[in-house]
Amino acid sequence: MGDQPQLFKFDLVQERYDAMGGSDTYIKPMVTSEFSKSMCGGINVLNNIKVPWDLTCDEIIYCLEGTFRLVCDGESYICSRGDVLFVPKDNRISYEADGKCVIFYAAYPHNWKQLAGITQVPGIDPSDFVPG
Secondary structure, X not given: OOOOOOOOOOHHHXXXXXXXXXXXXXXXXXXXXXXXXXXXXXXXXXXXXXXXXXXXXXXXXXXXXXXXXXXXXXXXXXXXXXXXXXXXXXXXXXXXXXXXXXEEEEEEOOOHHHHHOOOOOOOEOHHHOOOO
């Protein structure tokens, strides 16, 4: 862990990206506790969906494609390709997209799901769910 750089290719999500339904989300965790003792990150593809969430970790979002909207306390934060958004923990938010968008997320700490007692996250396949 942490000894060598790790490269994660978009190929890991390409098939799911191509098959996205009319209202769907898919999260592919890439950097997990297997690779880092401090942070985690991955790709989230959203298509015509709203996902309400109680955020229990700090998160940085980088918009790779399309338009991503985060709603917090009634205010919308609109991200287009190349935009970066920091979202502090302990906020009630909604991840939203009116069409297909792709974001990269990085979160701290890496074990936020375990700390919050979360056993399921919308969009993460059970086989990819890593609690810590």
